Amino acid sequence: MSDKADAAKRLAAARALELVRDGMRIGLGTGSTAAHFVALLGAQVGQGLRVIAVPTSERTREQALALSIPLSTLDETPELDLTIDGADEFDPALRLIKGGGAALLREKIVAAASARMIVVTDRSKQVDTLGRFPLPVEVDRFGLESTRRHVARLAADAGCSGTVAPRRAPDGHFLVTDGGHAILDCSFGAIPDPEKLARGLNAIPGVVEHGLFIGLAKAIIVADEQGVEVIGDIA
Ligand code: 5RP
Helix, strand or coil: CCHHHHHHHHHHHHHHHCCCCCCCEEEECCCHHHHHHHHHHHHHHHCCCCCEEEECCHHHHHHHHHCCCCECCCCCCCCEEEEEECCCEECCCCCEECCCCCCHHHHHHHHHCEEEEEEEEEHHHECCCCCCCCEEEEECCCCHHHHHHHHHHHHHHCCCCCEEEECECCCCCECCCCCCCEEEEEECCCCCCHHHHHHHHHCCCCEEEECEECCCEEEEEEEECCEEEEEECCC
């Protein structure tokens, strides 16, 4: 990642920090942009800000623990005020692709439990049509090849073409998520009808969740060298 992109991610995270109020229940996203937010939040907690946070991955949980951010679970704290998370892509309708960091299942559960999900990102994630970033689909490891073929057929029906392939970890084995599942990366280039694809994926046995986040983000905080732009309703 370039220094400029990282600086933009930090800028977006800093703007998101302004939304945090004392006493809030906060969902903590996953990825390098969310990590900036967690770091900034940790510094505020060190200065006396009181929040309780639910992390969306083991990685984020470890970061938050190291910063002494008080943590909870959705079982203890089932409703959250605000979730701040990154995205791999967003379009003008605030639809997202997420899951580049393999945390999409917990990210979606936490976002759905939040009164507000606000996305923090750099400008490179902005697209007119979703799909340039390979869509991650989290699947049970049982019947992986069968589910992979089902996903590929469904995608073709939804107007998408391209490869559907299991993600591999650096050691060459299939990557395993925090939830113990595999990820299929769907390299479609363009997703002409994200709602149709999402509905179809939801109906496939073996698909645990997919990285299309539709109707979840209230606003996107997007930063670049020119500064910060807020798209959507941040209030
Ligand atoms: C993790 C995600 C991340 O939010 C997404 O990959 C963006 O990451 P980054 O902020 O590092 O660009 O969905 O599953």
